Amino acid sequence: MSFSSKSWSIGLWLVFVFITPGYVAGQVSKCAAKPKEGINFETAEGRKILLEDAGQCISREKPGVPTVVLDQDKKVIESSYGTVRQFYVSKNHTSGDVADISILAWTKFRDENASAPMDGRTFVQMSMSYGQLTVDSEPPGATIFVDSKQWDDLTDSTNWTEAGERSVKLLKKGCQLTEGKITVHQAGSVTFDKKLNCVPSQ
Numbered sequence: 001m002s003f004s005s006k007s008w009s010i011g012l013w014l015v016f017v018f019i020t021p022g023y024v025a026g027q028v029s030k031c032a033a034k035p036k037e038g039i040n041f042e043t044a045e046g047r048k049i050l051l052e053d054a055g056q057c058i059s060r061e062k063p064g065v066p067t068v069v070l071d072q073d074k075k076v077i078e079s080s081y082g083t084v085r086q087f088y089v090s091k092n093h094t095s096g097d098v099a100d101i102s103i104l105a106w107t108k109f110r111d112e113n114a115s116a117p118m119d120g121r122t123f124v125q126m127s128m129s130y131g132q133l134t135v136d137s138e139p140p141g142a143t144i145f146v147d148s149k150q151w152d153d154l155t156d157s158t159n160w161t162e163a164g165e166r167s168v169k170l171l172k173k174g175c176q177l178t179e180g181k182i183t184v185h186q187a188g189s190v191t192f193d194k195k196l197n198c199v200p201s202q
Contacts, residue, residue: 081098130163135170
């Protein structure tokens, strides 16, 4: 029996979507530090606005977290900001990166702890456990999964992720599933770059 490249492509897509374990439909929700015009995370007022937005997002995603707990979290993050900033800026990252990392660490803590208090030491330790991962592909435009969690953006793109060995999978219609592992270093930057095995366009 022979198969056309078109049927092979469609079949591969269906097998991946419905059989491959660990994947879920839709985007993985996250409360990212969204940049706003005129808002500077370097200022106390800018951080207050950003943390307020992130707190509202956490309330929507994790309705079991009490408001009083989130308010205390904001005070902890504000008091710890200088330490986290110094750590990342000394490694040539920006205040915008510090904003991203602060919100990532906060949401991760609240994912794991609905109401437990978050102290400054814990927040700083969690904040310092991220590195920058760039995922590229040829051709670009592939869906990215890191540790089975789907990124919002397609290749080529960069995000902060937890340091350590990460599992990366790339999916693009008409191409074979491409996967591999890469080690992300604390406060470092690393690139996962793969050439996809795609069916030639007809």
